[in-house]
Amino acid sequence: MPVSIKTPQEIEKMRVAGRLTSEVLDYIGPFVKAGVTTNELDRLCHELIVNVQHAIPAPLNYAPGGHTPYPKSICTSINHQICHGVPGEKALKNGDIVNIDITVIKDGYHGDSSRMYYVGEPSIQARRLCETTYQAMWRGINKVKAGAYLGDIGYAIQSFVEPLGYSVVREFCGHGIGAKFHEEPQVLHYGRPKTGLKLEAGMVFTIEPMINAGKKEIKQLNDGWTVVTRDHSLSAQYEHTILVTDTGFEVLTVSAGTPPPP
Numbered sequence: 082m083p084v085s086i087k088t089p090q091e092i093e094k095m096r097v098a099g100r101l102t103s104e105v106l107d108y109i110g111p112f113v114k115a116g117v118t119t120n121e122l123d124r125l126c127h128e129l130i131v132n133v134q135h136a137i138p139a140p141l142n143y144a145p146g147g148h149t150p151y152p153k154s155i156c157t158s159i160n161h162q163i164c165h166g167v168p169g170e171k172a173l174k175n176g177d178i179v180n181i182d183i184t185v186i187k188d189g190y191h192g193d194s195s196r197m198y199y200v201g202e203p204s205i206q207a208r209r210l211c212e213t214t215y216q217a218m219w220r221g222i223n224k225v226k227a228g229a230y231l232g233d234i235g236y237a238i239q240s241f242v243e244p245l246g247y248s249v250v251r252e253f254c255g256h257g258i259g260a261k262f263h264e265e266p267q268v269l270h271y272g273r274p275k276t277g278l279k280l281e282a283g284m285v286f287t288i289e290p291m292i293n294a295g296k297k298e299i300k301q302l303n304d305g306w307t308v309v310t311r312d313h314s315l316s317a318q319y320e321h322t323i324l325v326t327d328t329g330f331e332v333l334t335v336s337a338g339t340p341p342p343p
């Protein structure tokens with residue numbers, strides 16, 4: 082399947098889905114505190130998405146090939162968890178860093194975005210990792226423009242974080258998105274300039290680098306979903322859904338509380 086070019090009507094629906102996604106991330110921030118369980122965060126987001134936004138939490142029962150259906154409505158990945166952390170009964174504690182990843186379906190179209198949250202005061206190292214990951218995502222976003230290449234995005238991210246001693250996770254990547262959660266193309270967070278797919282206006286995909294403080298190797302937990310760093314080093318991730326335009330890009334996952342570009 083080739084990479085789809087979204088119509089103006091589809092793009093308008095994706096702006097709505099993207100805004101709702103980002104509003105969930107805004108809403109949950111004040112609840113991310115020591116003592117709260119990730120199940121409680123999941124419940125709060127689920128209720129907002131279903132009862133207020135009249136939308137669908139895409140992760141719930143999501144079952145791509147070979148996976149057991151995902152059991153919750155959001156992903157919560159804590160400290161050395163890289164991605165797809167499954168909410169549970171464990172309480173957050175002071176100093177934890179947590180990625181919350183939200184995907185909402187509205188009127189048949191998806192928005193997908195994640196941010197890092199600090200529980201109380203993070204360590205200097207944890208804060209630096211999160212801030213660097215945010216900058217890395219933006220270095221990638223700033224490469225997006227019709228005529229640019231996917232490899233430009235990957236290179237911008239990799240060449241920024243590796244000299245700082247961090248590593249880029251290889252097994253998971255950004256992705257095309259639209260009527261389906263995960264579409265073509267795959268958006269790698271590493272690579273070489275002027276390689277890979279040439280971008281065209283109307284393409285929509287996510288950029289969502291997973292950056293480890295230590296080595297890049299991962300381990301899959303027995304729950305079938307949660308992915309952690311093999312060396313147990315901290316990991317961070319930010320994600321936006323991006324529309325390619327002739328002059329650059331439009332971030333679709335925006336709301337009142339979206340952090341400004343660095």
Ligand code: MF3
Binds near residue numbers: 155
């Ligand atoms: N939101 C994730 C992404 O950015 C995918 C989560 S799949 C789930 O692609 F099933 F774990 F929710």
Ligand code: CO
Binds near residue numbers: 193255289320
């Ligand atoms: Co995504």
Ligand code: CO
Binds near residue numbers: 182183194289
């Ligand atoms: Co996501």
